[in-house]
Amino acid sequence: MGIISEKKRKIKSKAERALIEEVIKRLESAIELKEKGKETEGDAVVNDMKEWLDGIIKGIENDISNKELLAIDRSYLPQTGEVIAEGAKIILSVIREDERKNYLTVSYEHSFVKNAYKDEQFVENTWKEFLSASSFVCSIYEKNLKNMLDIVWSRIYLKGIWN
Numbered sequence: 001m002g003i004i005s006e007k008k009r010k011i012k013s014k015a016e017r018a019l020i021e022e023v024i025k026r027l028e029s030a031i032e033l034k035e036k037g038k039e040t041e042g043d044a045v046v047n048d049m050k051e052w053l054d055g056i057i058k059g060i061e062n063d064i065s066n067k068e069l070l071a072i073d074r075s076y077l078p079q080t081g082e083v084i085a086e087g088a089k090i091i092l093s094v095i096r097e098d099e100r101k102n103y104l105t106v107s108y109e110h111s112f113v114k115n116a117y118k119d120e121q122f123v124e125n126t127w128k129e130f131l132s133a134s135s136f137v138c139s140i141y142e143k144n145l146k147n148m149l150d151i152v153w154s155r156i157y158l159k160g161i162w163n
Contacts, residue, residue, distance in 0.1 A: 009109060016112075019056075023049065077136060084138060090149065095130060095137040102148045103130055103137070 026049040033042035078084050078094045085092040095103065107126055108117050116122045130137045138152040 012110070012112070023053070086143070089143055091141045091143050092152070093139050093141065095139060095151075099139060099148070100127055102139070103127070103151060106148070106151050 026045055030042040030045040030049075033039075033045060080094055081096040083091055083093045104117075104123060104127060107130075108114060111117065129135060140149045140152065141147065142149055
């Protein structure tokens with residue numbers, strides 16, 4: 001796993017851990033109340049937690065559904081496999097068809113839904129998203145070893161109508 005991938009994984013891991021710790025804290029509070037014979041209060045804590053989690057899910061769903069993808073005119077962008085930038089240690093180049101395995105591996109590493117990668121249709125759709133007209137995807141390679149370190153994936157969205 002590349003350095004950038006590892007940092008992203010750690011950030012996601014911390015966010016997931018904080019969410020799980022909050023759920024555990026609330027459940028422990030509900031159990032404690034129920035053990036003290038305060039059924040109604042314990043149920044209220046559980047119901048509040050359910051509403052809180054539903055709100056998180058709805059917020060994520062709204063973010064996704066409120067974004068309209070914009071198809072990019074790729075003629076203005078660097079073409080498949082073209083090197084965009086080259087530094088002393090890394091190379092940045094546009095995605096190539098032969099990088100499918102590398103891209104899907106990196107995508108899996110960053111995913112919150114790793115079980116979905118067992119579904120071949122999901123994997124195929126993920127690859128198609130990388131190649132879609134609303135995406136611009138680049139590879140970051142270690143210059144000397146030609147090892148893929150990470151990917152840069154930009155999705156282009158429009159919200160509402162721009163004047």
